[in-house]
Every structure is written in structure tokens, then in C-alpha cells.
Amino acid sequence: MNGSLVLAATPMGDVRDASERLKVALATADVVAAEDTRRTKHLASALGVTITGKVVSFYDQVETTRLPALVADVAEGRTVLLVTDAGMPSVSDPGYRLVAACVARDLPVTCLPGPSAVTTALALSGLPVERFCFDGFPPRKQGQRRTWFEALRTEPRACVFFEAPHRIADCLADAAAVLGGERRAAVCRELTKTYEEVRRGTLAELAEWAADGVRGEITVVLEGATAVAAEPADLVDEVERLVAAGERLKDACAMVATAGVSKRELYETVLAARKD
Known part of the structure; x- marks a missing residue:
């Protein structure tokens, strides 16, 4: 039996970014576990692919209950393809628990690389990004968010994080207040899509820009802290x-x-x- 769990990156917006391996996997997998089954079926249609396997939903609220059946599918020799709405599974998206469960059973896990908002934003930022960290989403409440930024005050690596459009203005204002308005950053929105935009500047400048409202899916790259010589x-x-x-x-x-x-x-x- 040659079952395996296959993690596959999906396009962030432009379907032409889909790999040939993703197309084959969608067409041949025994089970397709999708964060949003409708979006996955729409993607397959746009790629001219017919999904022949069983399609099941796999989002945050059902992740735990779906695990046993999916792990059993792999153990019984089936290929389970895991996809999310955009980008790579497990990166601020469902996937980690399923991977861990398969690893615990010593079942094969592989990955089809592809689009990533994290690396795309880093490349476009115009900031020094030889070393970086990824920190998911900031806390929603202001007090917790400011504490979160405090931890980045002396972080020498560039930091990448996601933020919701309706919170980005407050997020950038808090970042400027805690880290200083002169710290540089880049706000990348709608990456690979028709209205892709990258705003580069200081946190003070970006906070002022965002105050008027920002739409779309957002990835922020924050410049690493400059080392200060100790006395x-x-x-x-x-x-x-x-x-x-x-x-x-x-x-x-x-x-x-x-x-x-x-x-x-x-x-x-x-x-x-x-x-x-």
C-alpha cells in the first residue's frame, strides 16, 4: 500500500501560478481535503481539471473531527491531497495537526511547493530580509497587540505577518507607537491579483496611509531592529x-x-x- 498525505500550495490569486504537479494531484488524488470545497472546485475548473476523488471540507472548526478518517485513508493506501484557499497548508491555515498525526503514525507526507504570501512579500518589500521570522496574525486586542510588538522591539530579523484589512490601520498605529515611527515596513496587499499594491515607507507614513481604509488580503514585512552597541x-x-x-x-x-x-x-x- 502506497498511501500518502500530500500538501499542495495553491495560487494566491492568479491561477496561472498553479504548478503542473498541483493539476495532476487534483485530478488523481483519492481524497481532496479542502479548506473551502467550493473554492477548490472552482480552482480545478479554472485549471481545466476534473477532480475524480472524494472532496471533503477541512477547515479550522472541523479539523479535529476530520483527522481520524483522513489518517485512516492514508494508512489504508489512499492519497490524501490537502489544499487551502491560497498558499501553503499549515502556514496560518489548517494542516499542522493532520501532518503531525500522520508523522506520529510514520505515514508518508510530502509537499508540492508553490505560491507563498510570505516569501512573495519578502521579495517585494525592498528591506533587508536575509534573515526573517514569520509570526502569523497579531492579537486583535490593542493591549495584547502592543505587547506583541514589544517583543519585536529588539528583534534583528525582518518579521512577516498577516493582518485583516479592517484592523490594519490600528495595527500600524500601534506598531509605530511601540517600535517608533521611523522603523521601515512594507504593506503588501492583493498579491498576484489585479489590484496588487505594495506600500513601502516608515511605520508613521504607513499608519497615516492606512487610516483612510485598506482593502484586500494583507501581508506586512517589518524591518528588523538595528543593533545598538551595549555599554x-x-x-x-x-x-x-x-x-x-x-x-x-x-x-x-x-x-x-x-x-x-x-x-x-x-x-x-x-x-x-x-x-x-
């Missing part, structure tokens, strides 16, 4: 905290020292602070 005196308290917890002074200095402050310089600064 030896700023690290003394952290060294003393480690010493109080049982570390030897030299070991504590080695643990706290940064690229801009050597452990020897920090050691001497701590001794000087103790004398004072």
Missing part, C-alpha cells in the same frame, strides 16, 4: 544577578559579554562598580 556599565546588573544566583564572576561575565563588550572589559567594569 559595559549597562551589563553590570545582569552579571551581578547571575553571581547572586551562584555563578562565578568570571563565568557570569563570559555569559553576559556581547560582541561589543569583551568579558575582560566587563569583568573590570564590575570590579570597579563594586569599589564605587
